[in-house]
Every structure is written in structure tokens, then in C-alpha cells.
Amino acid sequence: MAWLSFTTAVFPPDAHGQFAAVARVRWRLFVNSLRTSRGRLELFSRIIIGLAFALGGLGGAFGLGAAAWDLVSEGSVEWLGLLLWGVFLFWQLFPLMSTAFTENLDSSNLLRFPLSYRSYFLIRLAYGSFDPATALGSLWLLGIMLGIGIADPDLFFWAALVLLTFAICNMLLARMIFVWIERWLAQRRTREILGILFFVLLISFQLIGPLTNRYGEKPRPGVMHVARELSPAQRVLPPGLAAEAIAQAVRHQFSPGLGFFVLLCVYGLAILWLLNLRLRAQYHGENLGEAPGRAGSRKAGQGYRVGWNVLGLPGPIAAVFEKELRYLSRSGPMFFTLIMPVFALLILRLGPAGSGRSGSFLVHAPNLAFPMGAVYALLLLTNLVYNNFGADGFGLQLFFASPVTFRKIVLGKNLAHMAVLALETVLVWLAVCVMYRPPSIDITLATLAGILFAAPANLAAGNLFSICSPKKVDYGTFGRQRASHTTVLASLGIQIGIVGLSALVLLISRLYGSFWLAAPIFLGLAALTLGGYVLVLNRVNRMALSRRETLITELGCA
Amino acid sequence: MDAPAIATEGLTRRFGELVAVEEVNLRVAAGQFFGFLGPNGAGKSTTIRMLTGLLAPTAGRIQILGLDLIAKPVEVKRQIGVVPEGMALFGRLTGSEYLNFVGRMYGLDRETAAKRTAELLEFMQLADEPKKLVTDYSHGMQKKLALAAAVIHGPKILFLDEPFEGVDAVASGTLKAMLQRMIARGATIFLTSHVLEIVERLCSHVAIIHRGRLVAQGSLEELRAGVEAQAAAVLPAAAMADGPAPFPGEKLTLEQIFLRTVGGARVADQELSWLG
Numbered sequence: 001m002a003w004l005s006f007t008t009a010v011f012p013p014d015a016h017g018q019f020a021a022v023a024r025v026r027w028r029l030f031v032n033s034l035r036t037s038r039g040r041l042e043l044f045s046r047i048i049i050g051l052a053f054a055l056g057g058l059g060g061a062f063g064l065g066a067a068a069w070d071l072v073s074e075g076s077v078e079w080l081g082l083l084l085w086g087v088f089l090f091w092q093l094f095p096l097m098s099t100a101f102t103e104n105l106d107s108s109n110l111l112r113f114p115l116s117y118r119s120y121f122l123i124r125l126a127y128g129s130f131d132p133a134t135a136l137g138s139l140w141l142l143g144i145m146l147g148i149g150i151a152d153p154d155l156f157f158w159a160a161l162v163l164l165t166f167a168i169c170n171m172l173l174a175r176m177i178f179v180w181i182e183r184w185l186a187q188r189r190t191r192e193i194l195g196i197l198f199f200v201l202l203i204s205f206q207l208i209g210p211l212t213n214r215y216g217e218k219p220r221p222g223v224m225h226v227a228r229e230l231s232p233a234q235r236v237l238p239p240g241l242a243a244e245a246i247a248q249a250v251r252h253q254f255s256p257g258l259g260f261f262v263l264l265c266v267y268g269l270a271i272l273w274l275l276n277l278r279l280r281a282q283y284h285g286e287n288l289g290e291a292p293g294r295a296g297s298r299k300a301g302q303g304y305r306v307g308w309n310v311l312g313l314p315g316p317i318a319a320v321f322e323k324e325l326r327y328l329s330r331s332g333p334m335f336f337t338l339i340m341p342v343f344a345l346l347i348l349r350l351g352p353a354g355s356g357r358s359g360s361f362l363v364h365a366p367n368l369a370f371p372m373g374a375v376y377a378l379l380l381l382t383n384l385v386y387n388n389f390g391a392d393g394f395g396l397q398l399f400f401a402s403p404v405t406f407r408k409i410v411l412g413k414n415l416a417h418m419a420v421l422a423l424e425t426v427l428v429w430l431a432v433c434v435m436y437r438p439p440s441i442d443i444t445l446a447t448l449a450g451i452l453f454a455a456p457a458n459l460a461a462g463n464l465f466s467i468c469s470p471k472k473v474d475y476g477t478f479g480r481q482r483a484s485h486t487t488v489l490a491s492l493g494i495q496i497g498i499v500g501l502s503a504l505v506l507l508i509s510r511l512y513g514s515f516w517l518a519a520p521i522f523l524g525l526a527a528l529t530l531g532g533y534v535l536v537l538n539r540v541n542r543m544a545l546s547r548r549e550t551l552i553t554e555l556g557c558a
Numbered sequence: 559m560d561a562p563a564i565a566t567e568g569l570t571r572r573f574g575e576l577v578a579v580e581e582v583n584l585r586v587a588a589g590q591f592f593g594f595l596g597p598n599g600a601g602k603s604t605t606i607r608m609l610t611g612l613l614a615p616t617a618g619r620i621q622i623l624g625l626d627l628i629a630k631p632v633e634v635k636r637q638i639g640v641v642p643e644g645m646a647l648f649g650r651l652t653g654s655e656y657l658n659f660v661g662r663m664y665g666l667d668r669e670t671a672a673k674r675t676a677e678l679l680e681f682m683q684l685a686d687e688p689k690k691l692v693t694d695y696s697h698g699m700q701k702k703l704a705l706a707a708a709v710i711h712g713p714k715i716l717f718l719d720e721p722f723e724g725v726d727a728v729a730s731g732t733l734k735a736m737l738q739r740m741i742a743r744g745a746t747i748f749l750t751s752h753v754l755e756i757v758e759r760l761c762s763h764v765a766i767i768h769r770g771r772l773v774a775q776g777s778l779e780e781l782r783a784g785v786e787a788q789a790a791a792v793l794p795a796a797a798m799a800d801g802p803a804p805f806p807g808e809k810l811t812l813e814q815i816f817l818r819t820v821g822g823a824r825v826a827d828q829e830l831s832w833l834g
Binding site: 305306307309315316318319320322323326327330331391392393394395396397398399400401402403404405545546548549552556 | 669
């Protein structure tokens with residue numbers, strides 16, 4: 001009842017009905033999706049993925065809870081920050097690095113209804129928070145809270161209050177990052193600024209080499225030392241503040257503890273304000289389209305521009321190739337996804353784990369950086385490859401209406417995606433050279449041969465799933481590039497198989513004492529996967545025609 | 559005798575239990591401007607999707623320019639142009655890129671595709687904002703672009719699903735001018751529309767589909783004669799219920815023919831009283 005009167009005071013009278021309507025429509029959409037076998041398969045995949053996440057959530061909660069219990073029991077509460085930083089980084093970085101699992105609502109669907117801003121804000125927040133990062137982060141914080149409560153029952157309610165506030169900060173911050181990145185990536189100018197900033201950051205790593213060499217001559221500081229050095233800085237950020245608020249209470253210093261808690265609340269309010277800025281703009285119908293003004297644009301329309309001539313490819317294949325690359329080049333979010341491998345290498349190099357003696361293993365085994373970066377690039381590309389037609393929408397009808405076989409259309413798309421992969425591999429190689437050291441020739445060749453083996457396997461599977469389990473995606477908005485859960489699950493299985501096989505090849509090479517062996521083995525496997533790819537490609541036309549209704553309905557839906 | 563531009567035989571499409579199109583036998587001669595009419599849900603879009611290869615029929619045959627669509631889909635598609643429901647546009651391309659792309663998909667070389675793209679954009683008055691993405695176009699602009707894409711390869715038959723829906727008078731004039739030019743040059747146009755006045759003005763022949771079945775087909779005069787003969791055979795009051803009768807000596811309009819063929823409109827004066 002108290003909740004009801006609170007919500008009545010905060011939200012307009014018709015808000016309850018609107019929330020209920022949104023919840024009901026989501027429920028009906030879910031129930032209706034079960035009418036088809038594809039929908040039921042999707043539910044099954046969702047359950048399997050959910051179970052995997054639940055396992056990770058519960059395992060993490062247990063581990064973090066035990067660690068928190070141990071730290072409080074042993075009086076080492078200053079290390080609580082480490083646990084909260086772990087949760088914080090996962091909560092904020094996972095949604096960015098794996099947009100396949102993240103849902104972001106298309107606000108235009110809501111704006112046509114007479115929804116108050118508060119209701120809109122709440123719905124946006126609720127929608128965005130139904131993601132694995134929030135679920136896992138909340139579970140882990142629950143584990144930490146229970147661990148602290150068991151170690152010192154008097155602290156339970158204080159820890160619960162602090163961790164709840166910390167969880168709310170995380171939830172708001174994740175949403176805030178998403179909406180602001182979406183804003184920056186929506187327009188070319190801001191996108192370019194973001195890109196330049198990123199590359200400046202990347203180039204600044206050239207300075208790290210000399211610095212690392214200087215450090216190398218002296219005894220390296222241990223993790224403890226580095227953590228102590230970083231401690232004052234991390235204490236003014238939300239995870240540090242939350243940890244300090246609890247640690248001070250453990251030491252019975254309630255006033256400083258309260259001070260840290262208040263600062264955490266201030267952070268929360270600041271994040272809320274920034275989130276509010278964006279959502280309010282969206283609520284008022286902000287349009288981030290890139291349409292140029294009318295004046296002065298006429299001149300550019302004079303004359304005509306011919307399409308690309310791609311290495312003598314037949315016209316339709318070259319046209320599809322060009323169209324795909326144009327689409328990708330105009331998608332800021334997709335661009336962001338595709339630079340993630342370089343970003344991940346940067347984080348591993350930049351993070352605290354990358355600077356200590358027992359820091360990031362890539363610092364100690366830089367030869368692994370290139371294969372890992374390349375594998376990550378391939379994994380991210382599966383976002384595109386496993387849902388080839390996702391961004392085509394109603395445009396897909398053109399493919400069915402035109403006198404071109406789906407074999408050619410799919411080939412054009414696959415070639416475009418391979419061009420992106422090739423570019424990404426080169427970027428990763430350069431980034432590894434700058435941030436770590438140039439990978440050895442045998443490792444470089446083995447990695448390239450490994451890609452030649454893994455790429456056709458993924459393309460073949462991707463082509464099948466693109467036709468059997470398509471899902472409409474929007475390249476123009478951040479976090480709305482999700483493939484279907486069935487595809488995600490299948491892709492996960494395929495990647496596990498590929499990585500397992502690759503690990504076996506590397507193990508054999510290691511047993512024989514030479515990584516030069518890996519490249520020919522991978523090339524042999526590549527011949528097999530290439531054969532599989534051609535086999536699938538030759539059947540794509542028949543498959544697409546037999547499933548044209550499902551494809552058009554699924555991809556044309558609003 | 560020349561083969562008809564479009565001919566179907568027993569064309570049927572079922573969606574589970576629902577029979578959307580049943581035993582439709584169409585015959586459209588080359589050079590005709592053919593209007594395909596029917597109430598909402600009658601089966602118009604399903605039929606046009608089957609005729610253009612976007613949907614497989616459950617039964618029946620489709621011949622386009624004498625070629626079997628099922629057996630020779632690529633050859634048929636080379637000779638037809640389509641503006642389907644939803645328009646088949648790629649939102650994140652510019653108009654020029656889109657037309658270039660479509661041209662090359664229909665086998666035009668790069669130069670020809672680019673030249674025709676420039677001409678079509680100019681004709682459709684879409685050349686003013688060359689950098690604008692299709693997704694930022696107004697609905698009318700998108701319709702014009704979709705029509706430009708459908709004709710870029712110079713098709714012999716053009717299928718249009720609701721081409722005038724949501725289009726303003728200026729854009730509508732441009733579209734009509736282009737369609738009439740195509741007819742004058744011997745092309746065949748098959749269009750569905752709810753705007754009966756436009757169909758009446760443009761089309762020489764009409765077919766009406768109702769609940770999946772073809773209930774009338776022929777020239778406007780043939781249809782008019784058929785409806786008048788039918789009306790004379792039943793009580794005048796029953797005929798009046800399906801639309802006002804024309805004044806003596808006045809011809810039945812297409813709207814009157816349509817209403818009498820598919821059934822009357824509902825009078826709402828006693829219902830929906832809450833509408834005020």
C-alpha cells in the first residue's frame with residue numbers, strides 16, 4: 001500500500017495503467033512468439049543462456065561473498081574495494097563489449113503515447129536494466145552483502161544500504177553510458193571526435209614502451225604496492241566510496257563512513273542528472289538524423305557517381321559488397337563494436353593488472369596478444385555474420401524481387417564481412433605492435449591460418465542462421481544489434497568448437513616444439529571449412545526461397 | 559496471338575487454415591493499365607506478392623510474358639519492376655546510392671546505372687539533397703524513390719502495391735506522369751490502390767477480388783454493364799443499399815461498381831455514439 005501511495009504521488013494517475021499495459025504487451029508478445037516453432041526454440045535458447053548466466057551469477061555471488069566474509073573477519077576491509085571494483089568494471093564494460101546480450105528500447109515506440117516524462121524515464125530504465133550485467137552484478141553484490149552480514153551481523157543493514165546505493169549507481173551509470181555513446185555515435189562529427197580521441201589514446205601507448213623499459217631495470221612494484229599507490233585515487237570513485245563507507249563502519253568510524261556514503265549518493269545524483277539530460281532530449285522528440293540542410297546541397301547532386309568496381313566481381317556481387325560496407329561505415333554503434341578488440345587490448349595493457357609483476361598475462365606473453373585480438377575480432381564479427389539480413393528490413397524484398405540468386409547476394413555480404421575482418425586483423429596487429437611488441441612470424445602466420453580456418457566455418461554457419469533465425473536489427477542505434485537467442489546459443493557452441501580445435505592445434509605444435517607447425521595444420525582445416533562453406537553457399541538460394549515469407553515477415557516487422 | 563503479359567491459373571495461397579487467395583484466374587494483356595481492387599484483407603497484396611516472386615503460391619500457375627514464374631524466376635524478374643508493400647528500401651543509403659545499387663542488381667553496368675540514377679533523381683525531384691539518407695526521406699519521397707528503383711532497368715511490366723498511399727498531390731502528379739509515359743511506350747502496369755478515383759482515371763481494365771476470390775474482371779465498361787444488368791435483375795431497393803444510384807443517363811462510377819460488387823458500406827449513425 002505504501003508503495004502504491006508513493007507511486008501515485010510521484011507518477012500521474014494514468015501511469016499505473018500505462019506500466020501495466022507495457023508489461024502486458026511484453027507478455028503477450030512473448031506468449032504469441034511461442035506459437036511458432038522458432039519462437040519455442042528461441043525460448044529454449046533463452047533458458048540455456050539464462051542458466052549459464054545464473055550459474056556464473058550464483059558462483060560469483062558465492063565466491064565474492066566468501067571473499068567479503070574473509071576480508072571482514074580477518075580485518076582486511078581495505079581490500080573490499082577490489083571486490084567492488086571487479087563488480088563495477090564488469091557491470092559497465094560487459095554491456096559495451098557484448099551488445100548481443102543487451103537490450104535497448106526504441107524510444108520512438110513509446111513517444112506516441114501520452115506518457116509522462118517520469119513514466120517514460122522509469123520504463124526506459126527498467127527496460128535497459130533487464131540485462132545479464134545488471135542481473136549478475138546485483139547477484140554478486142547480494143553475495144558480498146551476505147558475506148559481510150555473516151562476518152559481522154551488526155553491519156548487515158549498513159552494508160545493505162551502501163551496496164543497494166552502489167547497485168543503483170551502477171544501473172544508472174550503465175544506462176547513462178549507453179545513451180551518451182548512442183548520442184555521440186549518431187552523428188558523423190561527434191563520431192569522428194570520439195574516434196580521434198580513441199586513436200590519440202592508442203598512440204599515446206607508444207610512450208609506454210620506453211617507460212616500461214625504465215621500470216624493467218628496477219625491481220617491479222608488486223600488486224600490493226601498486227594497489228596502495230592507486231588507493232587514494234580509487235577511493236574517490238563509486239566502488240572505492242562504497243568500500244570505504246563499509247570499511248569505516250567496520251572500524252566503528254561512523255562519521256567518515258557516512259561521509260563516503262553521502263559522496264556515493266552525490267555520484268548517483270550526478271549520474272542521474274546526466275542520464276536525465278539525454279532521456280529528456282529523447283522524450284521531447286530529439287532527431288539525430290544526419291540530413292544536411294537544403295541550402296548548398298544541390299551542387300553536389302550535379303553529375304553522377306558510378307558504383308564501386310570491386311576486383312572485377314560481377315555487378316550484383318559488387319553492388320551488395322558496396323552496399324554492405326556503406327551500411328557499416330554509417331553505423332557508429334557498429335563501428336564501436338568493431339574497434340572493441342583494439343579497445344580490449346588497450347584495457348589489458350592500461351589496467352592495473354597490466355602494470356604489475358603478476359599483472360596481465362599478455363604483458364608476460366605478448367605473443368598471445370595478436371591471436372587473442374584476432375579471435376576477439378572474429379567473435380565480434382559474428383554479430384554481423386550470423387544475422388546477415390538483419391539490417392535490411394523491408395529492403396530484403398528487393399533481393400527476392402530482383403533477378404539475382406541469393407547465392408550471389410550472400411557471397412557479396414560475406415566478402416564485405418571478410419574485408420572488415422581483414423581490416424580489423426591488420427588493426428589488431430598494429431595495435432599489438434604498438435602496445436606490446438610485434439608478434440613473431442610463426443605466431444602471425446599461425447593466427448592468419450587460424451582465421452582462414454575459423455572464418456569460413458563461421459560464414460557457413462552464419463549464412464544458415466541468417467536464413468533460419470533472422471532478427472531485425474538497427475545499425476543506427478547502440479545496443480539494438482541483437483541476434484536471436486537461438487543464434488547466440490548456436491554461435492557460442494560453434495565458437496567453443498573452433499577455439500577447442502585451435503587450442504588442440506597449438507598444443508600439438510607446442511608438443512613438437514615449433515609453432516611453425518600450426519600454420520599448415522590450420523590451412524588443412526581451412527580447406528575443410530572452406531568446402532563446407534561452398535556447400536552451404538550452393539544451397540542458400542533454395543533455403544532462402546523456401547523461407548522467404550518468414551524472412552520478409554520477421555525483418556519487415558516494426 | 560501474343561501471350562498475355564500476366565496470366566494466372568487456379569492461383570491459390572493458404573496460410574494454415576486460412577485461404578487468402580483461392581483459384582484466381584487473371585489475364586492481363588500487354589500494354590494494359592490494370593487496376594486490382596478489393597477491400598482490406600481481400601487478398602490483393604498476397605496476389606501481387608505471388609506475381610512478383612515474393613511469395614510462393616500453394617497451388618496454381620503464374621505466367622509472366624509467357625514465362626513460368628516458378629520455373630524461370632530469374633528470367634521473369636529481369637523483365638518486371640516492383641514497388642511492394644513496405645517499399646523495399648535500404649534506409650541507410652542515400653537515394654543515389656540506392657538507385658545505383660538497384661540498377662546493378664538488375665544487371666546494368668556501372669555507367670548506365672549511374673546515368674539513369676541521375677536522370678531518375680532529377681525527374682522525381684529528389685536530386686536536391688544528394689547526401690540525405692533514405693531513412694530521413696518523407697513518405698512521399700520514399701514512394702517516389704521506390705518507383706524510380708522499380709523502373710531503373712526499363713521493365714516491361716510494373717507491379718505497384720498502393721503506390722499513391724500517403725503521397726501528396728505534387729508527388730502523385732509526378733508518379734502518374736511517369737506511369738502514363740510508360741504505358742504510352744507499351745509497358746504493362748498492374749496496380750493495387752484504395753483510391754478508386756485514381757484507378758478510374760488511370761486504368762483501362764480492372765479486377766476485383768473479394769475474400770480471396772476474383773469476383774469481377776474486365777474493362778470498366780464491361781464491369782459497368784455487368785453491375786447494371788445485375789441490378790436490374792434484383793429489387794431496386796437492394797441495389798440502392800450498396801451505394802447511391804446514378805442519376806438517369808449518368809454512368810456508374812468505379813466506386814459504385816466496387817461497392818455493389820463487394821457489398822455495401824456500414825452506416826455508423828447508430829453506433830460508436832461515444833465518438834460525439
